[in-house]
Amino acid sequence: MQVDSEPMRDELSINELRRRLAQVLPGLLQNTVPSDPPNGEVEPAFFARLRGIPTVEVCRGGEALGVSPFFIPAEALDGPTAVIHGRETLMLGSNNYLGLTRHPEVMEAAREALERYGTSCTGSRLLNGTIPVHIEFEEEIADFLGYPKAILFSSGFMANQGALSSLCRRGDQVFSDRDNHASIVDGMTGFGVRYVRYAHNDMEDLEKRIKSFEPGPPRLIVSDSVFSMSGEIVKLPQLMQVARRHGALVYLDEAHGLGTLGATGRGAAEHFGLSDKPDLVMGTLSKSLAAVGGFIAGPTVAIDFLRFCARSFVFSAAAAPAVAAAGLAALRILRREPDRVEAARSNARYLANGLRQLGFECSSGTVPIIAVQAADAMEGCAMHFALVQAGVLTNMVLYPAVPKNEAMLRISVMATHTRQHLDHALEVFETVGKKIGMIGSGDARRRERAVK
Numbered sequence: 001m002q003v004d005s006e007p008m009r010d011e012l013s014i015n016e017l018r019r020r021l022a023q024v025l026p027g028l029l030q031n032t033v034p035s036d037p038p039n040g041e042v043e044p045a046f047f048a049r050l051r052g053i054p055t056v057e058v059c060r061g062g063e064a065l066g067v068s069p070f071f072i073p074a075e076a077l078d079g080p081t082a083v084i085h086g087r088e089t090l091m092l093g094s095n096n097y098l099g100l101t102r103h104p105e106v107m108e109a110a111r112e113a114l115e116r117y118g119t120s121c122t123g124s125r126l127l128n129g130t131i132p133v134h135i136e137f138e139e140e141i142a143d144f145l146g147y148p149k150a151i152l153f154s155s156g157f158m159a160n161q162g163a164l165s166s167l168c169r170r171g172d173q174v175f176s177d178r179d180n181h182a183s184i185v186d187g188m189t190g191f192g193v194r195y196v197r198y199a200h201n202d203m204e205d206l207e208k209r210i211k212s213f214e215p216g217p218p219r220l221i222v223s224d225s226v227f228s229m230s231g232e233i234v235k236l237p238q239l240m241q242v243a244r245r246h247g248a249l250v251y252l253d254e255a256h257g258l259g260t261l262g263a264t265g266r267g268a269a270e271h272f273g274l275s276d277k278p279d280l281v282m283g284t285l286s287k288s289l290a291a292v293g294g295f296i297a298g299p300t301v302a303i304d305f306l307r308f309c310a311r312s313f314v315f316s317a318a319a320a321p322a323v324a325a326a327g328l329a330a331l332r333i334l335r336r337e338p339d340r341v342e343a344a345r346s347n348a349r350y351l352a353n354g355l356r357q358l359g360f361e362c363s364s365g366t367v368p369i370i371a372v373q374a375a376d377a378m379e380g381c382a383m384h385f386a387l388v389q390a391g392v393l394t395n396m397v398l399y400p401a402v403p404k405n406e407a408m409l410r411i412s413v414m415a416t417h418t419r420q421h422l423d424h425a426l427e428v429f430e431t432v433g434k435k436i437g438m439i440g441s442g443d444a445r446r447r448e449r450a451v452k
């Protein structure tokens with residue numbers, strides 16, 4: 001996409017911001033966007049076909065104009081705050097829900113593992129990359145969640161992708177929430193498995209779809225526990241009932257549920273007080289556990305199978321020592337200090353209530369993810385940019401994560417945000433929201449939002 005201005009990081013007036021966004025955002029609604037190779041060079045067809053893709057061109061255009069909401073580098077990260085463009089910024093965009101990335105014990109565990117094992121295991125767990133930290137993590141997470149065994153992958157994405165692609169077979173009946181994470185979708189596609197998408201968190205639709213198949217083949221229902229963009233919680237009690245009525249097993253992705261749901265952060269089954277738990281649970285170290293990595297917990301037979309047959313486990317290097325050690329230390333803190341879970345949730349409720357009172361249309365903050373709806377991409381991107389200028393970082397959610405003409409700001413809250421941080425966030429949201437016209441414009445829709 002051609003743009004007529006130089007990149008700029010300086011403060012922009014709202015009018016100038018809107019002018020720049022208006023140059024690129026309409027591209028989101030198109031099927032292809034004009035895009036010329038730089039300097040008119042001829043490109044091989046292999047690369048030329050990568051041009052004109054609306055999301056890519058819009059983001060490239062936004063970058064060229066200095067108004068992209070993505071890839072904003074942080075010069076420092078201190079948990080609740082960061083330094084962005086040289087300015088102290090309130091971090092409301094991180095999945096560091098329990099605020100453990102700078103906890104002294106987590107930092108120390110990482111340092112110690114770095115000293116003892118070096119920077120990398122330089123090999124797969126199967127052959128030469130297993131260290132005691134990996135095994136301890138696996139034993140402790142399995143014990144924490146109440147499953148016989150667990151396996152630690154190098155990322156959450158690889159855990160979902162590797163587990164689902166090797167556990168599911170051709171002919172299985174696999175049912176997946178249509179809003180499930182990309183790593184689940186990738187795990188189910190490409191290996192000849194036919195899966196059926198059911199309407200988002202709609203247990204009637206799930207049951208209807210299961211009933212449309214002849215019973216017999218193995219059945220698996222796969223769902224996120226907390227949906228990552230909206231913060232919505234899966235209707236697990238009903239999902240378990242449907243599953244058991246129809247002889248299906250349940251695979252639950254607790255990436256955002258671990259450390260945020262239930263009195264002690266054990267996830268959705270604890271949140272709902274269920275004795276009948278999902279058969280397999282996936283989780284990640286990259287959110288509440290302040291590290292990077294992913295795991296599957298479940299019956300020994302399944303975990304042993306994954307240890308030898310999950311390709312993203314067998315054919316990829318083990319989680320780096322310092323990273324795995326940080327995750328293990330964070331898990332131990334979560335077990336020892338469960339109050340952190342409620343602290344994160346109470347911060348989320350406080351912020352969500354405040355935002356609603358200001359007139360923003362947002363989710364309730366039951367978990368530390370708050371989705372703030374914008375009228376459209378222009379309003380959302382303008383709000384996001386103006387917030388960054390005012391020293392508050394949130395996450396911008398655009399198509400394809402939401403439908404083409406929609407946009408939202410995804411706020412995430414930490415246990416270590418103080419009330420001062422949150423009050424400051426509310427002040428900034430109010431000032432910026434009024435400037436952008438996201439609140440306080442007096443139209444009926446906005447008044448409706450305030451009373452919801």
Ligand SMILES: Cc1ncc(COP(=O)(O)O)c(C=O)c1O
Nearest residue numbers: 155156157181228255284286293
């Ligand atoms: C629901 C869900 N599952 C899996 C993942 C992948 O986790 P990771 O970032 O550890 O690879 C994510 C992360 O974005 C997620 O939100």
